[in-house]
Every structure is written in C-alpha cells, then in structure tokens.
Amino acid sequence: GEKTLCHFLLTVIYLSSIITAVSPMDEENIYQETKSNETLMDVNNATEDEIRKRLCQFGVHYTIESIMDVLKHPDNRKEETVYVLLVKYEETRQKAPVFLPEPRNRHPIISIDGFFTHGRTKIAKMVATALFGRRILMPTRHVARLRTYFADPAIKKHYYSLSKYMGAHLAMSYSRSAPVVLERYWHDQAAYVMAKSFEGLIPENSSLYEFPKDLLVPDIMFFVNGALNQNIHNETTAEKYAHNDLANKIATVYRRMRNP
Template sequence: MAFVPLPGVFILRFLERMRPSQVSAVRRQATSMCQSDRGRDRFFVLELPDFGLAHFTLCGDCGDSAHRIASTRRDTRLETFLLAPGRSYSLYVPIAPGSGYGGRIRAARLHQHLLKQLSREPFQKCQLRRLLSYSPDSPPGSTEKGFVLWDPQDCLKIQKALEGLLAACKAPRPHLGMFEADHSGQIWQSLWELPGGVGDEGRKLVGKLRVVSTEEPPLHPSVPDLQGSVVFPNLEEAREVIVQCTSSIPEAQEVLNLVDKCPKNAQKGKFPVIVIEGLDATGKTTVTQRIAEALNAVFLKSPPPCVIQWRKIFDNEPAIIRRAYYSLGNYIMASEIAKESMQGPVIIDRYWHSTAAYAIATEISGFPHYLPPAHHLVYQWPKDLLKPDIVLLLTVNPEERIHRIQERGMNKTKEETELETNKLFREKVEISYQRMENPACHIVDANPDREEVIQTVLSVIKKYCTSL
C-alpha cells in the first residue's frame, strides 16, 4: 500500500469514559515525565500530503520556558492534517537502547512486517503517511520509523485489527498513538501500550501529551543515520550487518565467505577503470557494452555474478540488510577490478554511486531539498574501496525514459516503477548522483541517438584517461 496523501483526526473514546480525576492523574504523570526527562525528549517528523514535512514534539502541562516558547509556535498544515474528518492512528517501531545493529535490524524487520500487514485486509481502504521519531541528543542509528494510518470510515473494526496486529508483535512492541482535540482546539496524543490483549482490557494508557509544533532542524533527521544504516562508510560496517543475519538468512554466510576471500583494500592496476552509471532505461547497459568493445576492455556488471544469485532474497529484506548486501557486492567487485585492471582497461555497469544514490533517495522523506547538503560525508567515496578513474552518469528526460521502458516490452523492476510514477523520488536519485564526490560524476546527455551518445562517452573517457 503506497503512502497516500489523505489525513485524518485522532479520536479517543476510551478517555471520554474516564472520570476527570483519572484524566488529571494521567496528565500529572505526563507532566512529571516531561520535566524530569527533558534531555531525552522525542521529536517527530510527519510527511504531509504535499510531501512537505511537519515537525512536532509532545509535552504535558509543563511550565518551563522552553515549552512556553514551543507552545506559541503553530503549524496550520499540521493542524489541518490532524483535524480533518476520520480516525487516525500513529505508531512507530522502538529500537532498544544500546542494542547495536542487532536491535536496528529487528526494528527494521518489524517495520517491514507492519507495512506488509497494513496493505492487507481490513486496512486496504486506509491510507499511510511516513512518520519518524528521533532525539537530537541520541547517537546516530536511533531514529525510529513508523506510520500514521488514517481510516476514512472511522470503523471500530480497523481499531481492533490494529490493536491485534500490534499486540501480536514481540517486545519491544510499537505503542499505539491516538490524537484528539480539546475544547480550545489544542491537539493531544494519548499513547497506549498493548501487552498482548485487544480492547479496553488489553491496553494500558501510558500518558497523554500535547502536540506542539517545532522548528525544522538544520538537517533531515534521517541524515545522521545514513552512514551505518544504508550508505556504509567501510567494509566492516556493512559486514557486521550481514553477520547479524546469518541465523535467519542462510545465504548471508555465503556472501561473507566470498567477502572474506577477497584481499583487503584491493588496489587498481595500471590500466584505467571506468564506471558508467544512470537510471534505468537510460541506455546504460548497451552503452557500457559498446564502450567495452571499442576500448577492448573487460566488461563487468554490478552486483558481480557470484552474488547475483541471491539478489531476490536480499531485495525482499529491509533496507539496512539490502544495502549491506549491495555494499559487500561492491567490495567483491573491487577484487575483480583489481585483478582485471592489471591486464587491460575495465568498464563497469554501476558501482558504488548507484548503491549510495538510491539508498539516500529512499531514506530521505519529503522534497529533494531535504537531501543531505552538497559535500556531506555521505557523498564521499569509502576510503577502503577501490576507486575508479572516472565515473560517467547518463541522463535522459522523463518522457524519453518512459518511452524506452515501454519499448522494452519487459516487466518493470520495483525501482523502474518508482522512478516512473514518483517524480520526487527520481529527482532525489539524480541530485544524489550529482552530489557524489571523490570521484564526481561526469554527466552525459543520453537523449540523442545511441551512436552519438557512444561517441560522446568515448570522447570524455579519452580526455580524462590519457593512457588509452
């Protein structure tokens, strides 16, 4: 089920049946938690219908100056979103503190499981929006992913099904958030634990806090998590993720065996190493093969053949596992490049840049301007990965891409479908490619006739690879 731009309002019937003294007690408890735990406040990022991002936090009736300042801030987009008709729910998957890659992998799998379940009955008429929870004081890797689920029919069946889904999860379970507006128009979130039951008898009210708009942080909250979660800065980081998967994915050990046979910090030979990158349907593979023939070079394609047999398995895993698999494939590829570049030129169909560009574009929600800024570390080539002499990026306009995809008469890959239907995603991939450094991409217009593109590519290669 795609993330559809439809909002809703959170209504909590159970609170309406509580006595005023009970509600007051809950609020006093929430206020106490807010005042004593201020250093670990959580902030939230919600992707809005227009793909902008709304930032907010939760607080009780705190009297401190920070919360008084925050309480004066308003985001009418957020208010409109939360106060539209319907019934909505929020949930995000917690990451156990100090659990390292093991905890992050468990959270990623639970998030993927929930996403699949929420695309089935009885949730098919509901819509989802992306929700992130983070703390500025927490180390990288602690951002928690979740959803806002909107039920346009305000159906009790949906609430019970959602409670049952969360109650069936292993600890630490996601909390179920419900929002409501009070008589003054203030929006409150009631947070529930689901120890294992469904209905009033199976849930526990954790607290009720006020929704307060906050300033947009300098960087998208996912940016600090990119390195070490989807764009790995070195071999060991990616390897550790796959090590954590050996008990659940038998093929993970096979990948590790191949990686461990490769020399560390493989070095390029005396002949040029040329990488050709590009979105699907830019003519990349055909151009790469023709250039290899023209230069009498060895043609390599990423991921390498020795791991491509497990591609479907890892493509069905959460992003942290899938990207670690592709990252290790690059290091295995580096070993092959080192060997072949001793004998002659090497032409490669995709390498590290594509691994990083797609990962960044997928993880960063919202508009392209939320991407990491130019010169950020996430765009830098890993220091322990064999570096090519030149990287060329083939680009075509969207209309030409669609025409070429249709001409293929082939089933679209998941990425092709996303690129075709999601303009923002395509823009984010292209911008990420263009911000890569050390080495940067030489952009080649691939709209003209194929022969003209090939001649342009050859000209650029010979300009920068003088040994040819």
C-alpha cells in the same frame, strides 16, 4: 603506458559522444526492492550522525567494516544465504592484488551509473566492447543468484553494498590485462537511497556525499541521466521525464558527490 593512456582518452571521447544520444525514459531500478514502511526522515531536522545511521539502515555504507557489522551480527549470520555471501566475498578478496598499480602501469577502470537501467547497461556494454575490456555488473555473477534467496529482505540492502567491494576486488585483478567497466557501483546505490529515503536533500556541504575511503576509486565516472531510446525526439517521453521528481532528485544528489 602509452597504450593505456590512449585507451583512457578514447574512453572519455567515446562516452561523451554516446551520452549526447541519451533521451529520457522511465525504467525499473534494482534498489526499488529495498522498500520500507518507515516514515521518511526529514534531513532538515536531523543531525549528520542520524542521517548516516539511517543511510546505513538502507544499505549505504562508508566502510567495509560497517557492512560486516551488519552481516556478521548473530541475527543475520545464522541465515545460510548470508554465510554463503561472506564466503564468496572472502574468496574474491583473497584472489585480488594487494594494491592497485599506478594508472600508467595498468588499464583504466571506469564506472557507469544511472537510474535508467536500459541506457546505463547499453552504454556500459558498448564501452566495454569498444575498448576490448571487461564489464563488471554488480551484484557480480559470483553472488548474483543469492539475490532471490534472502529470508529477510532487509538484508538484501547490505548484500548490494558488499557487492560493490566484490566488484572492486575483481576490477583490481582484471585491470592488469584489460580496461574495466564497473556498472552499478557505489554512487548508483547511494544516490538512489539518498533521493528516495529522505524528505528533502542532504545539505550540500555534508561529508555524506564523499566516496568511501576504503573502496576502489575508478579513474573516471559517468552518470547516465536518461535511457537510450529509439524515439529520441519523443516529446511525450521527454515531458514525462522532466516531471519525474525522483529521477531529477537522483541527478541532483549525484552532482553533489565529491572526493571523487
């Protein structure tokens, strides 16, 4: 109990000090693979249900059932890679504990998300190492190789979504023996899609900013709004970041997330 609490408090202090050393830099984001030729939806002229449906099409789901409805559709399930993915997910789910103990009876679970891959990954690795914990990068290693084998690129969006639930099941198991750092969790994909796939921002009071109710909620969450860069005072890089509309839009979306 006391050891776990101490780990948790040290994590907050450690992350806070690291993130002050973050500076902007453009980097590739994994979800850029999920490009679409469809016209961007104007959120100001769409209902919340219409926006939710579009989010689902781009791989942002709010329940595991929603993901399974897509992957188990006859047109998708016949693909061998989807079949393997579903088998791997079920294996991971069955090995996980039925419930997550109270924080005082386990180690902390931390999520670290962010648009800038290098900064996010470096911080996640540093925190996991400092806490003698385990880092879970999504998609998890159990299914990471499947990423290149999908016949239909559109299915890959939902593969990323399912990987969040796989990571959650692993975290439930690992947190009994060590702190867990989740990298590229639900907010990472959701914030990117919300910023990239719509004209304008989803209204601030929308329930679409709420975390899935059936997905493991980390004890603490961080969004890395920049990348670790040796040239911290590089004005050219900073200016480039300041005018990166997508990065700024993602940061705004992330600030609107709630519950948690």
